[in-house]
Amino acid sequence: xxxxxxxxxxxxxxxxxxxxxxxxxxxxxxxxxxxxxxxxxxxxxxxxxxxxxxxxxxxxxxxxxxxxxxxxxxxxxxxxxxxxxxxxxxxxxxxxxxxxxxxxxxxxxxxxxxxxxxxxxxxxxxxxxxxxxxxxxxxxxxxxxxxxxxxxxxxxxxxxxxxxxxxxxxxxxxxxxxxxxxxxxxxxxxxxxxxxxxxxxxxxxxxxxxxxxxxxxxxxxxxxxxxxxxxxxxxxxxxxxxxxxxxxxxxxxxxxxxxxxxxxxxxxxxxxxxxxxxxx
Amino acid sequence: xxxxxxxxxxxxxxxxxxxxxxxxxxxxxxxxxxxxxxxxxxxxxxxxxxxxxxxxxxxxxxxxxxxxxxxxxxxxxxxxxxxxxxxxxxxxxxxxxxxxxxxxxxxxxxxxxxxxxxxxxxxxxxxxxxxxxxxxxxxxxxxxxxxxxxxxxxxxxxxxxxxxxxxxxxxxxxxxxxxxxxxxxxxxxxxxxxxxxxxxxxxxxxxxxxxxxxxxxxxxxxxxxxxxxxxxxxxxxxxxxxxxxxxxxxxxxxxxxxxxxxxxxxxxxxxxxxxxxxxxxxxxxxxxxxxxxxxxxxxxxxxxxxxxxxxxxxxxxxxxxxxxxxxxxxxxxxxxxxxxxxxxxxxxxxxxxxxxxxxxxxxxxxxxx
Amino acid sequence: xxxxxxxxxxxxxxxxxxxxxxxxxxxxxxxxxxxxxxxxxxxxxxxxxxxxxxxxxxxxxxxxxxxxxxxxxxxxxxxxxxxxxxxxxxxxxxxxxxxxxxxxxxxxxxxxxxxxxxxxxxxxxxxxxxxxxxxxxxxxxxxxxxxxxxxxxxxxxxxxxxxxxxxxxxxxxxxxxxxxxxxxxxxxxxxxxxxxxxxxxxxxxxxxxxxxxxxxxxxxxxxxxxxxxxxxxxxxxxxxxxxxxxxxxxxxxxxxxxxxxxxxxxxxxxxxxxxxxxxxxxxxxxxxxxxxxxxxxxxxxxxxxxx
Numbered sequence: 001x002x003x004x005x006x007x008x009x010x011x012x013x014x015x016x017x018x019x020x021x022x023x024x025x026x027x028x029x030x031x032x033x034x035x036x037x038x039x040x041x042x043x044x045x046x047x048x049x050x051x052x053x054x055x056x057x058x059x060x061x062x063x064x065x066x067x068x069x070x071x072x073x074x075x076x077x078x079x080x081x082x083x084x085x086x087x088x089x090x091x092x093x094x095x096x097x098x099x100x101x102x103x104x105x106x107x108x109x110x111x112x113x114x115x116x117x118x119x120x121x122x123x124x125x126x127x128x129x130x131x132x133x134x135x136x137x138x139x140x141x142x143x144x145x146x147x148x149x150x151x152x153x154x155x156x157x158x159x160x161x162x163x164x165x166x167x168x169x170x171x172x173x174x175x176x177x178x179x180x181x182x183x184x185x186x187x188x189x190x191x192x193x194x195x196x197x198x199x200x201x202x203x204x205x206x207x208x209x210x211x212x213x214x215x216x217x218x219x220x221x222x223x224x225x226x227x228x229x230x231x232x233x234x235x236x237x238x239x240x241x242x243x244x245x246x247x248x249x250x251x252x253x254x255x256x257x258x259x260x261x262x263x264x265x266x267x268x269x270x271x272x273x274x275x276x277x278x279x280x
Numbered sequence: 281x282x283x284x285x286x287x288x289x290x291x292x293x294x295x296x297x298x299x300x301x302x303x304x305x306x307x308x309x310x311x312x313x314x315x316x317x318x319x320x321x322x323x324x325x326x327x328x329x330x331x332x333x334x335x336x337x338x339x340x341x342x343x344x345x346x347x348x349x350x351x352x353x354x355x356x357x358x359x360x361x362x363x364x365x366x367x368x369x370x371x372x373x374x375x376x377x378x379x380x381x382x383x384x385x386x387x388x389x390x391x392x393x394x395x396x397x398x399x400x401x402x403x404x405x406x407x408x409x410x411x412x413x414x415x416x417x418x419x420x421x422x423x424x425x426x427x428x429x430x431x432x433x434x435x436x437x438x439x440x441x442x443x444x445x446x447x448x449x450x451x452x453x454x455x456x457x458x459x460x461x462x463x464x465x466x467x468x469x470x471x472x473x474x475x476x477x478x479x480x481x482x483x484x485x486x487x488x489x490x491x492x493x494x495x496x497x498x499x500x501x502x503x504x505x506x507x508x509x510x511x512x513x514x515x516x517x518x519x520x521x522x523x524x525x526x527x528x529x530x531x532x533x534x535x536x537x538x539x540x541x542x543x544x545x546x547x548x549x550x551x552x553x554x555x556x557x558x559x560x561x562x563x564x565x566x567x568x569x570x571x572x573x574x575x576x577x578x579x580x581x582x583x584x585x586x587x588x589x590x591x592x593x594x595x596x597x598x599x600x601x602x603x604x605x606x607x608x609x610x611x612x613x614x615x616x617x618x619x620x621x622x623x624x625x626x627x628x629x630x631x632x633x634x635x636x637x638x639x640x641x642x643x644x645x646x647x648x649x
Numbered sequence: 650x651x652x653x654x655x656x657x658x659x660x661x662x663x664x665x666x667x668x669x670x671x672x673x674x675x676x677x678x679x680x681x682x683x684x685x686x687x688x689x690x691x692x693x694x695x696x697x698x699x700x701x702x703x704x705x706x707x708x709x710x711x712x713x714x715x716x717x718x719x720x721x722x723x724x725x726x727x728x729x730x731x732x733x734x735x736x737x738x739x740x741x742x743x744x745x746x747x748x749x750x751x752x753x754x755x756x757x758x759x760x761x762x763x764x765x766x767x768x769x770x771x772x773x774x775x776x777x778x779x780x781x782x783x784x785x786x787x788x789x790x791x792x793x794x795x796x797x798x799x800x801x802x803x804x805x806x807x808x809x810x811x812x813x814x815x816x817x818x819x820x821x822x823x824x825x826x827x828x829x830x831x832x833x834x835x836x837x838x839x840x841x842x843x844x845x846x847x848x849x850x851x852x853x854x855x856x857x858x859x860x861x862x863x864x865x866x867x868x869x870x871x872x873x874x875x876x877x878x879x880x881x882x883x884x885x886x887x888x889x890x891x892x893x894x895x896x897x898x899x900x901x902x903x904x905x906x907x908x909x910x911x912x913x914x915x916x917x918x919x920x921x922x923x924x925x926x927x928x929x930x931x932x933x934x935x936x937x938x939x940x941x942x943x944x945x946x947x948x949x950x951x952x953x954x955x956x
Binding site: 052053161162163164191192193194195196197199200218219220221222224225248249258259260261262263264265266267268269270271273274277 | 323324437466467468469470471472474475478493494495496497499500501520523533534536537538539540541542543544548549550551552553554555557
């Protein structure tokens with residue numbers, strides 16, 4: 001409950017401005033993975049970042065949590081600007097971790113294979129200073145919150161299903177009590193019935209804890225269920241951003257229109273979708 | 281050639297592996313006709329891919345197999361050696377999810393295609409070269425003459441999937457098996473590949489078994505859709521009817537939890553629980569534990585696929601097939617409608633019905649054991 | 650099973666399931682297909698080798714109880730006695746009981762390679778992990794260092810160290826540990842590089858955990874299985890190298906009962922027609938090394954290929 005979001009700051013909990021990242025190309029020159037990306041997310045709000053492979057959406061997600069250093073631009077959580085370098089010293093590192101947490105795409109590789117569900121949460125809780133008894137109690141509450149029972153608490157990841165692993169990964173991120181939760185294709189690898197469960201869980205967590213969500217996905221249909229605002233990326237740039245219903249119902253950018261036209265639905269004709277895609 | 285004979289005919293296919301609690305496939309019966317796209321939908325572990333592999337005669341070793349798999353009149357499961365190789369090289373072709381895994385990274389695109397052509401009987405190198413370029417043109421790759429000299433890493437995922445499709449077409453197969461063939465692609469690329477496959481089908485009259493986890497994709501793309509759960513077929517209907525009137529609770533559940541454009545959060549109704557693993561066995565209906573409509577009797581009811589009463593009227597332009605089938609105890613008893621449907625729909629209807637009764641006998645034997 | 654296959658033609662129609670006795674074991678099809686090896690069979694040789702090693706370790710531990718004589722009790726009146734009731738495996742030139750010496754020698758011959766590998770692993774795993782984790786110039790430095798060590802003949806390097814610091818078992822172990830460390834470092838580095846790329850490591854970083862702690866508490870323990878499998882394979886080789894050094898006079902010094910040293914001491918007796926003093930320790934070395942290699946390869950397969 002010591003999240004930075006409760007320090008009296010009443011602007012957006014996450015503000016990102018002019019974020020830019022380039023990579024050197026083997027043949028000289030630079031690849032622009034992200035350029036001029038900026039957005040605001042209020043407390044309890046949620047932003048979807050949509051794009052196809054190579055659009056730079058994952059680069060943005062990893063810059064938000066500090067796994068990739070941005071070339072330029074600012075990321076501020078509750079008014080506090082995050083430095084581009086990882087901080088020195090334990091206290092600064094932990095404070096930074098409480099700003100933004102992340103859930104990764106691959107539920108099979110994002111959990112330590114040696115730790116049981118409970119140990120996984122305890123590691124995070126103890127790292128952030130919880131005392132033994134309090135950590136135990138908190139771990140149980142977190143497991144309960146994401147819908148995992150005592151069997152899952154004592155199981156190692158290989159004995160869990162994809163959906164259970166992803167629930168555990170969400171609990172692990174929440175253990176740190178972050179102000180912002182970044183989800184990078186967090187439901188893409190799940191079966192549809194499980195995907196819907198996890199989306200429901202995220203919605204519930206957002207309501208209950210007021211954590212702000214940044215939801216990175218290639219799937220427009222999924223994004224609309226969980227986000228208030230949507231940012232469409234293409235080749236490192238934001239081609240369109242605005243309230244999700246507007247973006248989906250009345251897309252202004254031809255690329256967004258192409259993306260929407262390509263989503264299969266009843267009565268959909270791929271040939272027509274291809275024409276829209278080519279027309280962009 | 282008789283037009284009534286289905287291209288792919290799987291009848292009562294059951295596959296059990298040692299060390300698993302339930303069969304991988306249980307009494308799977310399906311037909312794909314010439315020029316037809318049959319969608320196969322289900323979550324992980326439902327047996328979709330295993331069913332497709334059966335058409336290639338590639339069932340896991342050490343398994344206990346029952347039933348029959350016929351492609352174009354040939355019993356695939358009894359093929360051995362050269363005959364099996366010829367079957368895989370010429371009659372059936374499979375397109376997988378990951379095109380990069382299907383292509384040797386150090387060989388050129390042209391070599392991949394000429395090798396496939398050699399298997400199909402085009403042994404003259406010059407002719408094979410020319411045909412390779414032709415095939416790449418047919419799958420819509422611009423400048424095919426240049427692409428035959430390239431290696432896989434030089435092409436994007438969408439282009440590679442076109443190459444794989446070109447390779448699949450090399451032998452002019454009668455049946456295409458697409459196993460999540462577009463799932464790894466971006467939506468815009470997916471639309472292009474689907475457009476291509478549809479054009480090819482129109483030109484060549486190939487039948488296609490289209491496997492996907494995406495119900496909406498199946499609805500949009502296939503003629504008929506078959507829903508699988510825990511190795512069993514739970515429902516089969518023409519695509520428009522399946523979406524307008526899903527009959528099995530699992531199909532309804534899948535539709536209810538698949539995100540659709542224009543939906544709102546309240547529309548998304550998750551199916552509780554999770555897809556069953558191979559370690560779980562079911563005395564009755566495998567979906568009973570997750571089914572919102574389950575009754576105590578469902579726990580012991582051995583599933584039987586029964587013909588459905590037509591609902592919502594006949595489908596315009598649809599092929600003359602029975603309205604559909606489903607395996608749910610709570611649906612109106614099929615026996616009352618079955619004989620009527622029989623006479624009306626001819627051979628295919630009869631074979632499905634006999635498949636179903638055979639299936640019920642078999643599950644009886646299973647219960648007895 | 651093959652008779653059943655031959656008896657039923659593959660084209661024979663499947664009998665309807667209900668009419669078949671329920672306990673019918675397998676359909677003809679299933680009989681023709683080979684069962685998969687779900688559990689890889691443990692070949693008899695591995696079992697024998699493992700049993701032998703257990704025996705060796707036990708005798709080493711219980712050597713004082715099992716040995717009929719003290720290993721260093723000299724009895725010049727019984728010099729170069731052949732096998733007999735008094736001396737089961739005979740005696741050497743100084744009349745020391747060979748059986749007693751080999752039993753006691755098993756201790757140094759097993760403990761020394763263990764110490765060597767422990768030291769080499771400590772050094773190698775640390776360097777390999779450091780190189781993989783830090784990357785950049787640290788990685789370049791460690792990689793170049795290991796490359797140089799690779800190119801340099803190991804024995805020459807060890808002899809060089811011994812020439813500087815003097816002969817003896819401790820020096821030999823230390824020198825060989827230095828020689829083995831680069832191999833282990835290189836192996837660990839490649840493992841750590843792929844492990845580090847997994848998102849669970851990213852998750853620890855995002856949690857705010859320091860790099861040293863991630864490596865020590867989470868990264869290295871996840872490599873442990875593979876590294877240990879590799880070390881088992883190296884054990885036989887390490888034992889051999891140490892025996893070689895003792896044989897050359899750089900390692901164990903008399904009156905130790907080290908096997909390598911015993912071979913060297915027994916060599917002179919061969920000229921006098923007594924083969925046992927060289928044969929007994931030589932066979933012991935060969936048997937243990939072969940057994941370790943058999944078990945090691947099997948263990949490396951099983952430990953390394955999990956997940």
